[in-house]
Amino acid sequence: MSEANLPDDSAMALRGVRVLDLSRVLAGPWCTQTLADLGADVVKVERPPKGGHPGGDDTRGWGPPYLKDHDGRDSGEAAYYLGANRNKRSIAVDIASPQGQVLIRELALRADVLVENYKVGDLARYGLDAQTLLALNPRLVFCSVTGFGQTGPYRDRAGYDYAVQGLGGLMSVTGETDALPGGGPQKVGVAVADLFTGMYATVAILAALRHRDATGRGQVVDMALLDTQVAMLANLGSNYLCTGVAPRRMGNAHQNIVPYQVFQASDGHLIVAVGNDSQFVKFCELLGLPELPLDPRYATNSQRVRHRDELVPRLAERVAARPRQHWLDAMEAAKVPGGAINDLAEVFDDPQVRHREMVVPMDHPLSDRLRVVASPIKLSETPVAYRLPPPLLGQHTDEVLAELGHAPDTIAAWRKDGVIA
Structure with missing residues (x-):
């Protein structure tokens, strides 16, 4: 989609909301993509290439499959990354460098929301933690997404969806019963702990923005994959709490309804x-x-x-x-x-799915073949718009830094020094 053909965003629900996205992989990006779909200006901060590392969100390299370029060859942009990063602008900034930290603080001063999924305590080493940034910008909504939260005995553990599905009980109730062939615990086919955490984070951020607009005060949102996984056990969690009996795996049958x-x-x-x-x-x-x-x-x-x-x-x-x-x-x-x-071939060919326009074509700098799964949010007055394809690494670095007031020669010097890319 060319700049000239971008839709008017004046009717979008989150128009004017600025989001600084320091997250990567899935839970955080899923949240920020939803905010972006609703009209927020999301600036995705990625690490520049350095020391042989290609830089960027790890999921850029989680393939194949990759998006095919104009010549039908792999573009290097993984389908995984493309599924969670539309409507964002990418800047590549080395936050381990003092100047990079200054730039992130400048962006945080202008932001309404910051979303990050670093390990507990990591951002404090760079002066980019919630306490520091809220002191600079008391209106900021600072959302941390981690495996286990900011408190508790597991707070320092790395969190991964697969492990949390197991630890949080989901795999104990997913899969065929042990007595049948193929019986045993199974993970869900998509990373539901990540995805649900991203959606809960979106709800929490919107609630915090409403509070901020009423009081002028931002706040910290502490989201944990394990908390979310326990919450989304829903009726099965309630079954256990009411009976003291742990539900068992039942394959494709329902615990509480027959047939x-x-x-x-x-x-x-x-x-x-x-x-x-x-x-x-x-x-x-x-x-x-x-x-x-x-x-x-x-x-x-x-x-x-x-x-x-x-x-x-x-x-x-x-x-x-x-x-x-x-x-x-x-x-x-x-x-x-x-x-x-x-x-999935049948899903995307289904007449109802097609009628609901759940596949959206988007122009991409490397390809004319990009199609993305649409947002399921249907709003009559403030509809979702597909304004920007998932960005290339650092595609908008110069643009965003210029918006902060930095001159082209200064930006060029930072790029030469490896602060940005």
Whole structure:
């Protein structure tokens, strides 16, 4: 998308909000991408190439796959990085250098929000910690994203989504039961601890901005992957707290609802998601088993949960006798919830996904092939806009430093000294 064709951002909800993004990988960038989608000016700070290290957000090199350039060759921009960094401007600044620290403080003085995911205490070594920056800019919302938070016995540990999924209990309830082939703990297919933390961080920042606008005071937001992972156990966490019994892995079945799981049809799998007793009656009718809801063991969901081991095999036998599409059509007609299990090619070709415009093409300096997954946020008055493609490393360094009032020759000298790139 060329500058001349950039959409007017005057109707965007976060227009005028300045975000200084000192985060990398996923949780922090996911948060700042959401803020950017809503109109915030996000300046992503990355490390310059140095000592053989290519510099930049680590995810720039997390491939293949990579974006194909204009000639169809790998561009060096990893798909992983592209998925979490649109609508941002990139500057490359060495914060380990005294001058680099001065530049970050200058940016923090102008910022409304700062997001960082350094290890606890790391930024204090550079004079860029929350206490120091809030003293300089009391209106700043300073959001730290770490594995375990700023306090507690694990505060100094590095945090990784995979480890937190295990430590936080998610893998204990994800995967097939031990008694079946392939049984055992499984991680979720995407980094949900990171992604949920990014979304919770976004909510917290918006709440802090509302408080700031009312009082003039910024604050510190302390986000931890482990806290988020424990919170997102949701009904399963509540199940344990109410009973003292740890939920077990149940594969594709639901802990609290029956039948709510994957079934095998004659030619593939489908999901059945019966959420109440009337839907169960309809499901049994289309299976040709109208007597089941009359059985006291199956008449209510609570009874079906208690007798799932008897009920589910009877349902599964009927489902297995017909093709998947037969059941999907029948369930749609009867308004019984469920659906197909699509791979990603099928997802992005789905008519509903296409109608909702969940894929957005964007011009990119290296490629005319960039497509990104759209934001799911649909706002009638302040819609999301796709203004800037994921930036190249340091693409906007000169632009941003010029906005701070620095002259071109000064910027050139800093680049020669390795302070910036």
